Amino acid sequence: xxxxxxxxxxxxxxxxxxxxxxxxxxxxxxxxxxxxxxxxxxxxxxxxxxxxxxxxxxxxxxxxxxxxxxxxxxxxxxxxxxxxxxxxxxxxxxxxxxxxxxxxxxxxxxxxxxxxxxxxxxxxxxxxxxxxxxxxxxxxxxxxxxxxxxxxxxxxxxxxxxxxxxxxxxxxxxxxxxxxxxxxxxxxxxxxxxxxxxxxxxxxxxxxxxxxxxxxxxxxxxxxxxxxxxxxxxxxxxxxxxxxxxxxxxxxxxxxxxxxxxxxxxxxxxxxxxxxxxxxxxxxxxxxxxxxxxxxxxxxxxxxxxxxxxxxxxxxxxxxxxxxxxxxxxxxxxxxxxxxxxx
Amino acid sequence: xxxxxxxxxxxxxxxxxxxxxxxxxxxxxxxxxxxxxxxxxxxxxxxxxxxxxxxxxxxxxxxxxxxxxxxxxxxxxxxxxxxxxxxxxxxxxxxxxxxxxxxxxxxxxxxxxxxxxxxxxxxxxxxxxxxxxxxxxxxxxxxxxxxxxxxxxxxxxxxxxxxxxxxxxxxxxxxxxxxxxxxxxxxxxxxxxxxxxxxxxxxxxxxxxxxxxxxxxxxxxxxxxxxxxxxxxxxxxxxxxxxxxxxxxxxxxxxxxxx
Numbered sequence: 001x002x003x004x005x006x007x008x009x010x011x012x013x014x015x016x017x018x019x020x021x022x023x024x025x026x027x028x029x030x031x032x033x034x035x036x037x038x039x040x041x042x043x044x045x046x047x048x049x050x051x052x053x054x055x056x057x058x059x060x061x062x063x064x065x066x067x068x069x070x071x072x073x074x075x076x077x078x079x080x081x082x083x084x085x086x087x088x089x090x091x092x093x094x095x096x097x098x099x100x101x102x103x104x105x106x107x108x109x110x111x112x113x114x115x116x117x118x119x120x121x122x123x124x125x126x127x128x129x130x131x132x133x134x135x136x137x138x139x140x141x142x143x144x145x146x147x148x149x150x151x152x153x154x155x156x157x158x159x160x161x162x163x164x165x166x167x168x169x170x171x172x173x174x175x176x177x178x179x180x181x182x183x184x185x186x187x188x189x190x191x192x193x194x195x196x197x198x199x200x201x202x203x204x205x206x207x208x209x210x211x212x213x214x215x216x217x218x219x220x221x222x223x224x225x226x227x228x229x230x231x232x233x234x235x236x237x238x239x240x241x242x243x244x245x246x247x248x249x250x251x252x253x254x255x256x257x258x259x260x261x262x263x264x265x266x267x268x269x270x271x272x273x274x275x276x277x278x279x280x281x282x283x284x285x286x287x288x289x290x291x292x293x294x295x296x297x298x299x300x301x302x303x304x305x306x307x308x309x310x311x312x313x314x315x316x317x318x319x320x321x322x323x324x325x326x327x328x329x330x331x332x333x334x335x336x337x338x339x340x341x342x343x
Numbered sequence: 344x345x346x347x348x349x350x351x352x353x354x355x356x357x358x359x360x361x362x363x364x365x366x367x368x369x370x371x372x373x374x375x376x377x378x379x380x381x382x383x384x385x386x387x388x389x390x391x392x393x394x395x396x397x398x399x400x401x402x403x404x405x406x407x408x409x410x411x412x413x414x415x416x417x418x419x420x421x422x423x424x425x426x427x428x429x430x431x432x433x434x435x436x437x438x439x440x441x442x443x444x445x446x447x448x449x450x451x452x453x454x455x456x457x458x459x460x461x462x463x464x465x466x467x468x469x470x471x472x473x474x475x476x477x478x479x480x481x482x483x484x485x486x487x488x489x490x491x492x493x494x495x496x497x498x499x500x501x502x503x504x505x506x507x508x509x510x511x512x513x514x515x516x517x518x519x520x521x522x523x524x525x526x527x528x529x530x531x532x533x534x535x536x537x538x539x540x541x542x543x544x545x546x547x548x549x550x551x552x553x554x555x556x557x558x559x560x561x562x563x564x565x566x567x568x569x570x571x572x573x574x575x576x577x578x579x580x581x582x583x584x585x586x587x588x589x590x591x592x593x594x595x596x597x598x599x600x601x602x
Contacts, residue, residue: 005462
């Protein structure tokens with residue numbers, strides 16, 4: 001009973017920590033700060049995709065598409081439609097905070113509507129087929145954006161305000177982790193795992209598998225959209241090609257690397273992979289290295305393949321594996337009710 | 344006579360040109376224990392799949408507690424009170440024994456997504472209540488000691504039992520058992536028969552049993568229906584069925600007369 005609210009406290013602690021970190025980040029090297037923010041965004045993306053791919057067992061390859069929707073919707077709103085708000089409230093900390101929260105949520109909602117639209121018809125498909133449909137969906141989004149002049153089309157969309165701070169990035173990451181972890185650690189949330197393990201059996205015990213799948217898609221897409229909003233307001237310039245197939249693959253690799261269905265592993269893998277890819281930029285620049293190594297280091301696709309091959313050979317279940325889930329009653333971690341049966 | 348719990352009328356299922364079950368009638372009362380037998384491919388499992396909503400019947404009606412259930416989703420039918428086990432065990436392989444049974448409580452949860460996230464007192468109350476009931480069920484069936492083990496680490500017989508427990512967790516009014524004795528040795532079969540009788544009495548439910556093992560079927564069923572090529576060729580008490588010449592020809596064989 002004592003530990004009942006531990007998750008909420010951890011969430012609050014993480015939010016406070018990110019606020020403190022954010023406060024002292026002013027003097028930081030802006031390149032490092034950017035990378036730290038990318039890490040937070042990637043954690044959000046990977047953990048939310050893990051809800052779809054890892055816990056619910058639906059292979060989605062369209063996460064960059066959801067991210068793109070969130071990025072463009074929130075960037076468009078904050079750039080084109082913020083004048084009225086600033087006029088009414090003045091340009092101050094309060095109005096900016098309000099605006100930023102509103103556009104992030106709007107981006108998330110737009111992405112989750114897309115998740116619903118792609119989720120409902122795709123749920124008749126399984127495995128590879130679903131992967132192909134979501135992949136196609138992601139590309140459709142990209143092409144649509146490319147042909148929308150209002151957001152710059154293929155030239156990209158620039159002039160976005162740089163609202164994203166460490167605080168926002170890590171608060172969102174913490175909230176995403178909190179939501180996924182709390183969800184899975186409940187009788188309701190275990191339904192996601194039953195859908196992954198055996199859909200027929202899940203239906204037979206009265207679990208509406210369609211509903212669970214759609215819920216996973218909508219929730220996962222929501223956080224991908226919010227992450228997209230953070231990304232847009234961090235780089236202040238977005239381009240359709242930044243949300244291509246390779247971006248989706250990158251997130252999928254984080255999930256696979258961390259271990260499907262392990263939130264801690266996936267978050268860890270997101271950190272690791274982001275750092276690795278940044279470090280490889282330096283490697284590609286080291287003059288003393290053989291030319292071949294530098295070229296490989298400069299090519300992400302080759303690195304992804306190498307990472308995946310190494311993973312499949314050495315640790316197919318992912319870094320953190322799929323640990324047997326233990327059914328500890330929530331809220332009372334220690335005591336097990338030994339009451340006379342009257343079920 | 345009371346209205347039957349489950350009432351199949353002229354139930355027909357075709358797969359393309361193949362009629363798997365044709366014009367099948369079956370009534371199950373609230374406390375019946377009925378056996379469904381027949382040679383391989385006779386359509387027994389198909390009947391299960393139609394009753395539980397996996398297939399939609401091509402013709403005829405199925406009503407449960409006087410309400411039609413044909414065409415409902417399997418999960419909706421499970422909510423009405425029909426639970427089943429599978430011929431080839433289908434547990435949630437990556438979940439613990441506890442979580443497998445807990446999945447059966449999902450359909451009666453009053454608190455869904457929002458509560459799992461917001462976690463107010465009502466949420467914990469319900470979670471603890473579910474945990475208590477799951478443990479209670481596990482203890483009745485002597486599975487408490489495996490509570491936190493992965494269900495795939497259980498022995499075959501225990502997995503069969505766990506599947507029945509999971510089905511019971513949904514608090515069904517009708518339990519469908521698909522070949523529960525398959526792969527069991529004689530001693531385990533004895534125990535299974537006891538278990539089925541016990542479940543029926545303890546939980547006050549009706550049971551429909553598909554089984555190839557005649558000793559089990561004849562031993563516990565009050566009534567037996569025999570399917571052959573999708574057609575019901577006989578129905579009656581074990582003794583009647585055993586003496587029926589059609590059944591002997593199609594399924595039991597001449598040997599059965601002697602025993």
